[in-house]
Amino acid sequence: MLKELNEKNFDEETKNGIKFAVFTAPWCNFCQHQKPILKELSNENIWVGEINADLNPKLVQRFNITGYPAFLLFKEGNLIGNFYGYKSKYELLNNLLSFLN
Numbered sequence: 001m002l003k004e005l006n007e008k009n010f011d012e013e014t015k016n017g018i019k020f021a022v023f024t025a026p027w028c029n030f031c032q033h034q035k036p037i038l039k040e041l042s043n044e045n046i047w048v049g050e051i052n053a054d055l056n057p058k059l060v061q062r063f064n065i066t067g068y069p070a071f072l073l074f075k076e077g078n079l080i081g082n083f084y085g086y087k088s089k090y091e092l093l094n095n096l097l098s099f100l101n
Helices: 010-014 029-043 057-062 089-100
Strands: 003-005 018-024 048-052 070-075 078-084
Touching: 003 010, 010 018, 010 048, 018 029, 029 048, 029 089, 070 089, 078 089
Parallel strands: 003 048, 018 048
Antiparallel strands: 018 070, 070 078
8 A cells, every 4th residue: 555645744654664755746647657556566565655746845845856756765764765757667676776785
């Protein structure tokens, strides 16, 4: 299950462990195609949080999000990596692993 993140719960949800957060927008076609892959990853015990960019402009500004989908990886609340654009499941996993090694 994807965890819905917003300006109120973001810091609390991402402060411990390794967290994978994704900024999406309802009007973004690539985001809509990305969602099934994100759900699949979350069903495989990967924590995935989704932020609706239209509803959370302060988070968009805070992380300088300029395109969607935007992927951010956190470790113990600290941003350790980010990347943009539609990715296949295997591209996502490879990108995540590259930041964790």
